[in-house]
Amino acid sequence: GAVVSQHPSRVICKSGTSVKIECRSLDFQATTMFWYRQFPKQSLMLMATSNEGSKATYEQGVEKDKFLINHASLTLSTLTVTSAHPEDSSFYICSATRGSDGYTFGSGTRLTVV
Amino acid sequence: QKEVEQDPGPLSVPEGAIVSLNCTYSNSAFQYFMWYRQYSRKGPELLMYTYSSGNKEDGRFTAQVDKSSKYISLFIRDSQPSDSATYLCAMSSGGSYIPTFGRGTSLIVHP
Numbered sequence: 001g002a003v004v005s006q007h008p009s010r011v012i013c014k015s016g017t018s019v020k021i022e023c024r025s026l027d028f029q030a031t032t033m034f035w036y037r038q039f040p041k042q043s044l045m046l047m048a049t050s051n052e053g054s055k056a057t058y059e060q061g062v063e064k065d066k067f068l069i070n071h072a073s074l075t076l077s078t079l080t081v082t083s084a085h086p087e088d089s090s091f092y093i094c095s096a097t098r099g100s101d102g103y104t105f106g107s108g109t110r111l112t113v114v
Numbered sequence: 115q116k117e118v119e120q121d122p123g124p125l126s127v128p129e130g131a132i133v134s135l136n137c138t139y140s141n142s143a144f145q146y147f148m149w150y151r152q153y154s155r156k157g158p159e160l161l162m163y164t165y166s167s168g169n170k171e172d173g174r175f176t177a178q179v180d181k182s183s184k185y186i187s188l189f190i191r192d193s194q195p196s197d198s199a200t201y202l203c204a205m206s207s208g209g210s211y212i213p214t215f216g217r218g219t220s221l222i223v224h225p
Contacts, residue, residue, distance in 0.1 A: 004157075006157065032211075034212070041122060041217075041218075041220070042217060043120075043202065043215045043216060043217035043218055044158070044202070044215045046212065049212065091155070093157045093158070095157075097211060102148060102160050102163045103148075103160065103204075103213065104160065105150075105157035105159065105160075106157050107156055108155065108156060108157045110155060
């Protein structure tokens with residue numbers, strides 16, 4: 001089955017620093033990768049969609065200069081939270097798809113900004 | 115009105131009960147319907163994936179889609195404590211694969 005690996009699973013950083021989160025599809029080439037944010041007891045909020053080799057498409061209200069997405073290959077996408085602040089603390093989840101057979105999610109990254 | 119409505123619960127049932135989880139939606143263009151299970155502090159995992167109306171069964175899980183009523187259900191038979199998790203419904207149109215998620219229903223199966 002399709003496996004998506006996300007690292008780190010948990011990170012604590014100081015306010016003002018940047019954090020990079022990696023998302024890898026381990027056994028398939030992902031045509032598209034997605035980044036979500038999830039608040040406690042809330043649904044997944046799509047932040048951006050990325051295709052390999054092109055700029056990410058951000059959802060309305062998501063600051064592209066703050067949440068930098070790089071999709072370097074068909075198996076790797078990264079999300080960098082720049083100049084993080086406490087309000088950026090959240091659960092970030094990536095997902096990847098090969099096409100029409102559903103989405104596979106990573107295990108998520110819990111970011112805490114202190 | 116949100117595109118996808120899902121009661122957040124929590125839904126608490128005894129072990130062995132039949133569980134019914136539901137979502138309603140407003141977008142008639144949705145053709146693909148999914149159910150995900152999410153354990154605490156983990157990413158969602160795909161449970162069921164169906165296209166258009168009808169039923170699909172996989173072990174103790176049955177997914178039902180009623181497009182005329184814009185209503186989907188997930189049934190869990192012989193529920194186990196290990197089924198305790200949040201269940202998210204998701205759906206997408208044929209023209210776009212980006213799913214719209216419900217907010218999830220928290221299920222607690224107690225021994």
